[in-house]
Amino acid sequence: MVQFQNVTKKFGGVIAIKDVNLHLNLGDTFGLIGPNGAGKTTIFNIITGNYKPTSGKVYFKHEDITDYKPNKIVELGIARTFQNIRLFSSMSVIENVMIGFHNHINYSFFEAIFRLPRFFRDERNFFNEAREILAILGLSEFESYKATSLSYGNQRKVEIARALATSPEVLLLDEPAAGMNPAESDELANILEKIKKEFDLTILLIEHDMKFVQKVCNKVLVLDYGKTIFEGSPSNMLKDENVIKAYLGDFI
Amino acid sequence: MIQQILNALSLGSMYALIAIGYTMVYGVLRLINFAHGDIMMVGAFLAFTTYSVTSSFSLAVLVAIIGASITGMLTYKIAYKPLLDKNAPKISLLITAIGVSFFLENLFNMLYGGVPQAFNYPSIFDKEIHILGAVTNFASIFIAIFTIIVLISVLIFLNKTKYGKAIKAIAFDFYTVKLMGINVDFLILLVFLIGSALASLGGIFYAISYPSIDPLMGVLVGLKAFAAAVLGGIGSVAGAAIGGFILGFSEIFIVAYFPEFAGYKDAIAFFFLIFILLFKPTGIMGIDFERSRF
Amino acid sequence: MKYFRNLIISIILVLATLFLANKYLDSYLVMILSNIGIFIILAVSYNLINGVTGQFSLEPNGFVAIGAYVTALLLLSNDEKTMQFMLSDPSPLILWMHSSFIPALLISGIVASLIALTLAFPVFRVRGDYLAIVTLGFGFIIRIFAINQDSYTNGSMGLSNIPNEANLISIGVFALISVIVVLNIVYSKYGRAMKAIRDDEDATNAMGINTFKIKTIAFMTSAFFEGIGGGLMASLLTTISPEQFSFMLTFQLLIIIVLGGLGSTTGAIIATFLVLGGMEALRFLDEPNFFTNTAHPGLRMVVFSLLLILIMIFARKGLFGDREIWDKKWFNFKM
Numbered sequence: 001m002v003q004f005q006n007v008t009k010k011f012g013g014v015i016a017i018k019d020v021n022l023h024l025n026l027g028d029t030f031g032l033i034g035p036n037g038a039g040k041t042t043i044f045n046i047i048t049g050n051y052k053p054t055s056g057k058v059y060f061k062h063e064d065i066t067d068y069k070p071n072k073i074v075e076l077g078i079a080r081t082f083q084n085i086r087l088f089s090s091m092s093v094i095e096n097v098m099i100g101f102h103n104h105i106n107y108s109f110f111e112a113i114f115r116l117p118r119f120f121r122d123e124r125n126f127f128n129e130a131r132e133i134l135a136i137l138g139l140s141e142f143e144s145y146k147a148t149s150l151s152y153g154n155q156r157k158v159e160i161a162r163a164l165a166t167s168p169e170v171l172l173l174d175e176p177a178a179g180m181n182p183a184e185s186d187e188l189a190n191i192l193e194k195i196k197k198e199f200d201l202t203i204l205l206i207e208h209d210m211k212f213v214q215k216v217c218n219k220v221l222v223l224d225y226g227k228t229i230f231e232g233s234p235s236n237m238l239k240d241e242n243v244i245k246a247y248l249g250d251f252i
Numbered sequence: 253m254i255q256q257i258l259n260a261l262s263l264g265s266m267y268a269l270i271a272i273g274y275t276m277v278y279g280v281l282r283l284i285n286f287a288h289g290d291i292m293m294v295g296a297f298l299a300f301t302t303y304s305v306t307s308s309f310s311l312a313v314l315v316a317i318i319g320a321s322i323t324g325m326l327t328y329k330i331a332y333k334p335l336l337d338k339n340a341p342k343i344s345l346l347i348t349a350i351g352v353s354f355f356l357e358n359l360f361n362m363l364y365g366g367v368p369q370a371f372n373y374p375s376i377f378d379k380e381i382h383i384l385g386a387v388t389n390f391a392s393i394f395i396a397i398f399t400i401i402v403l404i405s406v407l408i409f410l411n412k413t414k415y416g417k418a419i420k421a422i423a424f425d426f427y428t429v430k431l432m433g434i435n436v437d438f439l440i441l442l443v444f445l446i447g448s449a450l451a452s453l454g455g456i457f458y459a460i461s462y463p464s465i466d467p468l469m470g471v472l473v474g475l476k477a478f479a480a481a482v483l484g485g486i487g488s489v490a491g492a493a494i495g496g497f498i499l500g501f502s503e504i505f506i507v508a509y510f511p512e513f514a515g516y517k518d519a520i521a522f523f524f525l526i527f528i529l530l531f532k533p534t535g536i537m538g539i540d541f542e543r544s545r546f
Numbered sequence: 547m548k549y550f551r552n553l554i555i556s557i558i559l560v561l562a563t564l565f566l567a568n569k570y571l572d573s574y575l576v577m578i579l580s581n582i583g584i585f586i587i588l589a590v591s592y593n594l595i596n597g598v599t600g601q602f603s604l605e606p607n608g609f610v611a612i613g614a615y616v617t618a619l620l621l622l623s624n625d626e627k628t629m630q631f632m633l634s635d636p637s638p639l640i641l642w643m644h645s646s647f648i649p650a651l652l653i654s655g656i657v658a659s660l661i662a663l664t665l666a667f668p669v670f671r672v673r674g675d676y677l678a679i680v681t682l683g684f685g686f687i688i689r690i691f692a693i694n695q696d697s698y699t700n701g702s703m704g705l706s707n708i709p710n711e712a713n714l715i716s717i718g719v720f721a722l723i724s725v726i727v728v729l730n731i732v733y734s735k736y737g738r739a740m741k742a743i744r745d746d747e748d749a750t751n752a753m754g755i756n757t758f759k760i761k762t763i764a765f766m767t768s769a770f771f772e773g774i775g776g777g778l779m780a781s782l783l784t785t786i787s788p789e790q791f792s793f794m795l796t797f798q799l800l801i802i803i804v805l806g807g808l809g810s811t812t813g814a815i816i817a818t819f820l821v822l823g824g825m826e827a828l829r830f831l832d833e834p835n836f837f838t839n840t841a842h843p844g845l846r847m848v849v850f851s852l853l854l855i856l857i858m859i860f861a862r863k864g865l866f867g868d869r870e871i872w873d874k875k876w877f878n879f880k881m
């Protein structure tokens with residue numbers, strides 16, 4: 001689905017990632033692992049079009065998306081959440097989700113101004129669809145709450161709901177389990193499985209929580225200082241020498 | 253022709269001096285300090301009053317610089333800093349800046365009776381000088397040379413001194429500099445001080461060249477100086493100077509060679525602004541502060 | 547359904563009030579209310595780009611000027627034009643343009659919004675806060691243009707004897723229309739997108755929304771109604787000149803929307819009454835008064851600019867924040 005071909009990204013003199021190759025296949029739940037600063041979020045930002053690679057190419061279903069703008073990439077079917085939760089603070093939970101539907105809602109500017117029938121129809125239909133997504137994520141009771149007044153874990157879920165509203169084929173989750181206790185991350189793991197099936201998703205996620213990664217990912221890529229040091233299954237990752245060195249240091 | 257060049261250098265100097273203040277404040281705070289143009293006006297008026305009272309021009313200049321610097325620093329301390337500390341949205345800062353600008357204009361309007369004042373200055377500035385076959389006055393030469401000295405000083409300050417380098421660092425990464433224990437507040441005050449001092453000089457030079465001052469004089473000049481700063485590359489002091497001179501030259505020469513457009517000379521800055529935003533938004537010196545937003 | 551029911555009721559109430567006011571109030575009050583009506587149109591549309599979309603702009607005086615001149619030139623008869631244009635003869639375009647009242651207003655709005663479109667291109671494509679400076683400069687340029695292009699605008703002499711077709715009723719109707727349109731926009735996907743841009747533009751882009759398009763729509767809509775407001779102003783005052791459209795007009799609108807709450811349409815309406823009323827009431831500050839024995843013309847505006855600064859520092863949400871008078875409180879702010 002998504003392919004990185006020898007992607008390098010430099011910021012001035014600093015090399016964020018070097019010669020990274022990544023293959024995300026349909027139906028994967030792919031984990032991007034690595035110590036802080038390893039380049040994981042940079043990879044996300046390159047996929048989403050916020051950064052342009054210094055060299056290398058990015059493909060989505062064989063289409064070269066290297067130079068595409070962020071909103072075009074979302075239209076193609078890749079959606080993301082943010083590491084530091086960026087919900088719209090002046091809007092309610094359901095309004096945040098409705099933002100995700102924006103491009104799918106059909107009525108024109110003039111139909112909105114003159115309140116023509118298509119306006120009412122689309123608003124009703126999409127509000128109901130938003131409610132369905134919220135229900136799947138267990139957020140129904142918070143529908144009218146100010147989005148940023150929810151608990152941290154629930155805000156993360158709202159971000160996921162909002163991303164789902166864009167009808168993505170690929171979902172990029174930036175540290176979805178961060179700040180969650182074991183019960184919450186278990187619940188999240190179940191939710192991810194549910195939405196994967198329900199929405200036919202391929203998931204790429206950044207994570208530090210190894211238990212969570214073991215539970216949900218079928219493939220991982222480990223980065224250290226911008227370079228790939230391991231690619232394979234989560235169980236093998238924990239046994240890999242290079243991975244252990246990267247995390248624990250060179251004292252084995 | 254020489255005449256025009258000297259006039260242009262003189263005008264460009266004034267724009268450059270004022271543009272530096274805009275660009276430095278934008279660099280450290282990402283704020284367009286709308287009140288900055290009015291600081292130039294404050295400087296001119298303080299010089300005017302002091303000279304009328306004491307007949308000492310050097311004292312007038314000193315009072316103007318000190319007064320303008322204090323005004324600038326107070327603006328930061330009282331109007332901007334509270335909002336910055338509260339992490340207020342950017343638009344609040346901009347609105348407050350407009351408020352300060354309008355306040356200064358109306359304050360001086362009220363204090364000086366709403367009519368333009370004739371600016372007096374020592375007659376030495378009117379002394380005719382003959383250069384390369386052209387006739388100009390001492391003021392133009394003085395302004396141009398003085399400004400270049402000032403510009404070089406500012407650039408040396410920013411690039412070679414401890415405080416200057418720290419200020420440049422703030423422009424790139426505000427939070428890291430703070431984390432390193434450097435007193436960012438002090439440095440920002442320094443930025444406002446330098447910018448305001450330069451603007452007041454610009455105001456005095458402007459008043460010598462066009463000896464009628466009024467409370468709204470800073471508005472148009474400020475706007476044009478900001479356009480010059482963007483043209484040269486917002487955030488770059490050298491860029492502000494370059495932009496200022498380009499604008500000065502353009503205004504003088506376009507009016508000289510196309511007198512039918514004389515009424516539109518004030519629009520030149522605006523067109524430069526639109527042009528640079530369309531084709532190279534980072535300006536001539538092109539600094540792109542790609543702060544990590546993601 | 548409920549929306550249309552509420553809409554019809556409100557329209558009837560407002561129209562009834564307008565008719566009664568126009569018939570029974572003395573002409574001084576009617577004039578004040580007419581002025582307030584025009585400012586309501588300007589304030590709720592200015593609020594759309596500044597408050598709802600969060601893009602700081604200083605555009606109103608420019609677009610109001612454009613609307614005023616376009617309407618005036620469309621309404622004046624050729625005889626009037628030939629008589630009034632002193633500095634140079636009116637250009638053929640000026641002599642050719644003519645229309646009746648309502649079309650003139652609509653044309654004014656459209657011209658203003660098309661000009662807004664051309665400004666949007668250099669400004670909204672780039673990051674940064676250039677909208678304010680560009681619109682500030684734009685206001686200046688319009689005035690320079692009005693003063694210099696005598697064959698189009700009669701320069702600083704301005705235009706007079708403009709047919710007085712605007713009255714409290716027509717102004718009130720346009721005010722009603724502008725409020726309804728703005729509210730309809732806010733309560734739609736476009737309004738949500740605008741608010742999202744205000745809250746976090748990068749995240750909005752990350753959700754697939756073309757933020758350039760939305761910002762441009764907001765800006766063009768604001769310009770449209772500001773143009774109409776200008777046209778109504780021209781027809782109400784019957785004379786216009788370049789000096790009337792200075793930054794002061796934008797500043798008044800800025801205070802209004804800040805006081806009402808950036809983003810709140812009902813706040814803007816209420817604040818219009820408060821600010822215009824306040825400006826009248828505080829006129830005494832410019833004369834010798836209770837506080838000072840000598841006249842200090844200009845003190846009134848010093849007070850108002852201080853007021854703006856104080857509101858921004860201590861009460862920047864204004865009266866209603868970004869909500870309307872009928873928004874229920876969010877269920878449970880805290881968890």
